[in-house]
Amino acid sequence: MDARFTPEGDTGEGLRVIVRPNRTLTLRGMTALFAVLTVVVLTIGIGFTLAGAWPVLPFVGLEAVVVGAVLYRLFRHADDHEQIMVDRERVTVIRWRGRREQRDEFQRYWTKVVLERHRGWYPSQLKVGSHGRFVVIAADVNEKERESLSAALNDFFQKKG
The missing domain is CATH 2.30.29 (PH-domain like)
Structure with a gap:
């Protein structure tokens, strides 16, 4: 304040x-967080797909979309005061x-x-x-x-x- x-x-x-x-997370920080989380989740999803559990992949995509939407909302309200x-x-x-x-x-x-x-x-x-x-x-x-x-x-x- x-x-x-x-x-x-x-x-x-x-x-x-x-x-x-x-608000401590900048635009650069949000982008880096999204990129890291997406890479980690996609790596895990691809690993499960190669192991034969292919139904995991749509949920990985859904998770990436939800995290992206949340970070976008945070970005839009970063200047609220x-x-x-x-x-x-x-x-x-x-x-x-x-x-x-x-x-x-x-x-x-x-x-x-x-x-x-x-x-x-x-x-x-x-x-x-x-x-x-x-x-x-x-x-x-x-x-x-x-x-x-x-x-x-x-x-x-x-x-x-």
Whole structure:
């Protein structure tokens, strides 16, 4: 998670937070992973085919296709992130998912930050909004970072109210 405070206008301070999940696998890494897994699986499949178990080969192809599809999906969502901008009058939440951008705006005075905790293994949800309309933010980060962002946003709203 990347948080930066930036001045907004002449009369006050604003806040700009970029929430970006940890993505360590680059395009080159995804390509190498796919190539290595495909070579290993094809080698095993060809070995079984030479041993007389030819029905294994279609499943090897299916496995390569599934792994390729999963890596393609990861690649398409590698740049997913959220940006929360607070100025004197508005709170703007911009979420990028795949190639789509979704923008929500709220009046700053009425905006609330709510961290809903769930029981058991289910993760909490951090929501920002007002007047019964809330958007979930920081869903792709771990619990500790979500709590940290919640505390930072609540502190900012209480100080700058």
